[in-house]
Amino acid sequence: MLKGGCRLNGKKRCLLPLLLAGVLFSCTVTFSAAKKIPTILVCPKTLDNSFWGNVRAGAMTAGKEYGASVIWKGPTVETDIAGQLAIMEDFVNKRVDAIALAATDVKALYAPVKKALNAKIPVVSFDSGLDPDPTLCLIATDNYKGAFEAGEALARLIGQKGKIACIPLISGASTSILREKGFNAAIARYPGIRLVAVQYSESDVAKGMAVAENILTANPDLDGIFAANEPGAMGAAQAVKARGLSGKVKLVAFDASPMEIEMLQNGTIQALIVQNPYNMGYLAVKTCIEALNGKKVPKRIDTGVAVVTMDNFYEPKIQQLLYPAGNSGK
Structure with a gap:
């Protein structure tokens, strides 16, 4: 008999603990690799015009940085309140992990937001809030x-x-x-x-x-x-x-x-x-991720505003605000 109680002719008994350890390690690695990627609906007022295009760019960047799948879906025009209501209902029923919403109407979007929150789906507002606003945070220009x-x-x-x-x-x-x-x-x-x-x-x-x-x-x-x-x-x-x-x-x-x-x-x-629409989109997704991770988020985030005239047009900070992608206006 060898030290540890294993017989030379009982190799299977000796290998059993090692095999069990290997299985446990394999399960741990598989579980880690299969960690759920959060799905976040970002619902703007419309898909039209460059403002919302910059919001989308910021949201997608944050999604990549924080490992989230971002769904960008909104009505074709800002006046389509019914269309935005339908989108919200659809994705609440689909059980997305979090929602960032720019409400087309301060009253009409209250019901689907409450439904989402009651279903334990975190909701943040960006650009435009609700009245009253039950969302976790409003990320917007003042x-x-x-x-x-x-x-x-x-x-x-x-x-x-x-x-x-x-x-x-x-x-x-x-x-x-x-x-x-x-x-x-x-x-x-x-x-x-x-x-x-x-x-x-x-x-x-x-x-x-x-x-x-x-x-x-x-x-x-x-x-x-x-x-x-x-x-x-x-x-x-x-x-x-x-x-x-x-x-x-x-x-x-x-x-x-x-x-x-x-x-x-x-x-x-x-x-x-x-305004700073790129930052608005980025912070909307970032705040959703923080809420999903159990962090306390601020009730209000001011994304800032600047008055631009030809007198300050070429100042570096103004150029960065006007051309977030780095295309100078000079």
Whole structure:
């Protein structure tokens, strides 16, 4: 008999503990390799325009960095509230691991969000929240502050007096509501400024152009326009340019699409209120991952905003904000 109690003619008895250890090790390796990859639905207001394209780029980058499968799915237009409701219902029923949502309506999306949370699916808001907002975190621009700065910029451009118009997004969307409030609060500080028209673009370039045409026709002595998002801005810019009013009717607009930047450079737009959509998308996915890992997430993350004019256009930090992919505007 050998030390340890194994007989020379009982090799199987000696090998049994080793075989069991090998099986256990193999199971451990297999389990580790089969670790579940979390699936995160990122549901924007629409798949259209460059703003949402930059949000998507940030979300996909975070998905790769944190080992998550990101599903990018939203309605074709921002006004399709029913379409976004259907998407939410579908993916809650499919039991995705987490959801990041930019709500098309502050009230209508409340029910599917509550359903997800009740099913233990973490939900964060980005860009636009709910009222009331039960989501774990809102990752967004401070829209009130950004629009307040837009009002201040427009007031400076028109010498703190004159007639102006506002072209918001969509009635009922939290982003639009906050931007209207912020803009109105700013211009209320200037008794010489009169707001003569408020018409919604419905986040559509053609509609934005049509309402800008109507405003300009009704107010031939108009001094300035605030367009609260990219489609409204492009529509208003086209209307102003077509009438030969570039530079005469001052235009301040949210966002920084390539066309908006071009309009800023050629003088049709005088100031852009620039958000950080790439960072918004990145942080939306990152926050979902943190929630899934049991970490406490902040209730609010401000992704920042900057007022861009040709006076600060070439500053390095502004160039980085305008061209997150590194394509300089110089």
